[in-house]
Amino acid sequence: MQTKKRDRLGRAHSNGYKAGLTGKTKEKCPYQNTDAKSEWLGGWRDALTDKNLGLFKL
Template identity: 70%
Template sequence: MKRQKRDRLQRAHSHGYQAGLHGKNKEECPYQNLDAKSQWLGGWREAMSDRSMGLFK
């Protein structure tokens, strides 16, 4: 059970990172669950940081 939960949160982080790379707004987070939403936003912030450093266009 714990592995499945961890995978779900990892997937939320990955989706947030992809959204950030594509320049989507953080308000477009599709998650309602607090844990998943925080993971998505963490991925989004990481991608925005990477974009601002010039790692992606």
């Protein structure tokens, strides 16, 4: 049970990271569940930080 939950949240984080790298706004978050939405936004913020540090040039 824990593995499925972790994978789902990890996937939400990954999708948020990808969205952040492509320049999508945080309002485009597809999740309604509080935990998944939190993970997605965390990934989105991480991507913006990485872009601002110059790790990615898109």
